[in-house]
Amino acid sequence: MGEISTTNKSEVRKIITRSVEKDERNLESARPTVLSERKRKTVISLGIIIIAIVGLLAYYYVPSRTRSTSQTSSSNTASVLLAGTYPVLGSSSAPVTIVEFGDFQCTDCGSWVHTQEPQLLQNLVKTGKAKLAWRDFDYLGPDSIVASEAAYAAWEQGKFWEYHDLLYSNQGIINSGWANREDLTKFASQLGLNIKEFNASLQSNKYLQLIMSNRDLGASLGVTRAPTFFVIGPSGKIVTIVGDQPYSVFQRAMDSLVNG
Helix, strand or coil: CCCCCHHHHHHHHHHHHHHHHHHHHHHHHHHHHHHHHHHHHHHHHHHHHHHHHHHHHHHHHCCHHHCCEEEECCHHHHHHHHCCCCCEECCCCCCEEEEEEECCCCHHHHHHHHHCHHHHHHHHHCCCCEEEEEEECCCCCHHHHHHHHHHHHHHCCCCHHHHHHHHHHCCCCCCCCCCCHHHHHHHHHHCCCCHHHHHHHHHHCCCHHHHHHHHHHHHHCCCCCCCEEEEECCCCCEEEEECCCCHHHHHHHHHHHHCC
16 A cells, blocks of 8 residues: 555645534534523423412412312211301301301401401391301411410300400411410400409310310311311201302302202
């Protein structure tokens, strides 16, 4: 084989150099595409995460009037809800019972009491069509429990519902200490309660077990927040209503249970 001349060697080197430079240029031009693809995937991933977070926040914090109701026909559930002793407003012979799981620190509960409960009491409870029962679902903290104990202390003197209304009218920032002994006693005074008996009941913690049992009962029935209502018809069929729902939702539930 013959040797490559000096001229040919120079040409080969040029060809190799040009080839290498071309490859480097191609590599450089490809890098933005790779980086862009990585960036696109990162943005998509972040978008998915943000959508998931927004979805969770919407479920827990979007006004509860958007939530739907559900209907069941479990007579066992009705029996459990109606068992025991608890405050009831209305005639004992009313064919429908509306069991509310509430928390005295719950702002949605307060909103419902002030805007929807008056119509429900006027149209359903006072007419003997339904009675309203209270169960604690104290999930927001220590002020919730103390407020419930105070309401039960008022219950001993026949003023549970009046005290219930005062608590909702005087709600403070959650767990700020608004349900303190001094203010709870002041509310009792406004209702003309025997303060000595009220304080003795409050200090005894005698209702703590009932409060915890009510919360456990609610949790066992799927309650996750307040207010949650179980509207129980004459045959034991139940309509569950979650959140600060308008009166019309309760009226429709009544119609489906009594006429359906």
